[in-house]
Amino acid sequence: MQREPLFNVPTVIIVLLAVLTVIHGVRSELIDQEQDIWLLIYFAFIPARYDSSVVLGGLLPGGVAADIWTFVTYSLLHGSWMHLTVNSVWLLAFGSALARRFGTMRFLAFFAVTAAAGAAMHLLTNAGSQAPMIGASASISGAMAAAMRFAFQRGGPLGALRSTDDAAFRVPALPLTRVLSDARVLAFLAVWFGINILFGLGSHSITGGDESIAWQAHIGGFLAGLLLFSWFDPTPRQPPVIHDAPTLH
Numbered sequence: 001m002q003r004e005p006l007f008n009v010p011t012v013i014i015v016l017l018a019v020l021t022v023i024h025g026v027r028s029e030l031i032d033q034e035q036d037i038w039l040l041i042y043f044a045f046i047p048a049r050y051d052s053s054v055v056l057g058g059l060l061p062g063g064v065a066a067d068i069w070t071f072v073t074y075s076l077l078h079g080s081w082m083h084l085t086v087n088s089v090w091l092l093a094f095g096s097a098l099a100r101r102f103g104t105m106r107f108l109a110f111f112a113v114t115a116a117a118g119a120a121m122h123l124l125t126n127a128g129s130q131a132p133m134i135g136a137s138a139s140i141s142g143a144m145a146a147a148m149r150f151a152f153q154r155g156g157p158l159g160a161l162r163s164t165d166d167a168a169f170r171v172p173a174l175p176l177t178r179v180l181s182d183a184r185v186l187a188f189l190a191v192w193f194g195i196n197i198l199f200g201l202g203s204h205s206i207t208g209g210d211e212s213i214a215w216q217a218h219i220g221g222f223l224a225g226l227l228l229f230s231w232f233d234p235t236p237r238q239p240p241v242i243h244d245a246p247t248l249h
Contacts, residue, residue, distance in 0.1 A: 009092065010099040012107055017088055020136065024078050042066060044132030045074035045119045051128040075115040077134035087136045094143040097151065100169040106232045113228065114142025114221040121220025138217040142225025144192065148185050149173040149229045170235045176226070192222070 027036050042062050049060045049067060060066070078084040099107040118138020150173040179185055196215045 009096050012099050012104040013095050020076060020084060023076055024084050040132045043070060043073040044077060044134050045070045046132050047123050047126045047129040050123060071116040071119045072112045074119065074134050075136045075139050079134060083135060087140060090140045094140060094147050097147050097169055098143045102232055110232045111139045114139045114224045117224030118217035118221035122214050122217040125216040133214045133217060138221030141218045141222040145222045145225035146229045148188060149179055172235060173233055
């Protein structure tokens with residue numbers, strides 16, 4: 001009898017979780033505080049890097065290369081083990097569904113693009129800030145949004161006639177306009193945006209620490225995942241319904 005893999009977690013998700021864990025383990029156990037600060041300066045996303053009017057503008061190390069790579073590398077760093085654990089749970093839930101649909105390379109590209117979109121939104125709303133931003137939440141928010149494009153479809157993993165086999169993750173995606181007319185999707189959107197607004201009004205994170213939530217980055221990643229889904233989706237779109245035209249005699 002053939003056995004299903006545990007939780008059907010794609011290999012790319014397992015490897016990504018392992019990378020995130022190793023990186024945080026090195027930061028927590030193998031390097032000192034000064035070395036960790038330098039690591040954050042080189043790889044975290046710091047809006048002040050792009051603003052010459054503030055003290056750090058133009059002075060942060062890494063040059064143009066760091067100006068580019070930090071749009072993505074910040075997503076591989078986390079503030080605490082709890083921060084990493086919370087993000088890992090959401091990555092397992094939504095990243096797995098998306099990786100099963102996209103495949104490894106498309107999923108990694110999607111992860112990078114939504115991370116960059118989250119950083120761009122954070123930069124727009126926090127220009128000149130010297131506080132480093134870290135965490136994979138923007139990409140995970142993008143995965144949540146992308147999953148809405150197919151998860152509630154008939155035969156999809158959250159549809160009325162749901163299934164757990166691979167075919168459920170490859171049902172044709174609905175156009176964005178039809179997705180936004182689904183009551184379940186609208187309810188999900190209301191809850192998701194409501195939670196992020198609460199993060200913005202509060203001063204503490206969901207992990208219970210003193211670090212603030214970069215909720216603008218969440219929204220940037222979410223919008224990118226929702227709007228750019230079709231760039232990465234290998235599954236053909238659902239064909240439009242065509243009614244027979246009258247025959248002229």
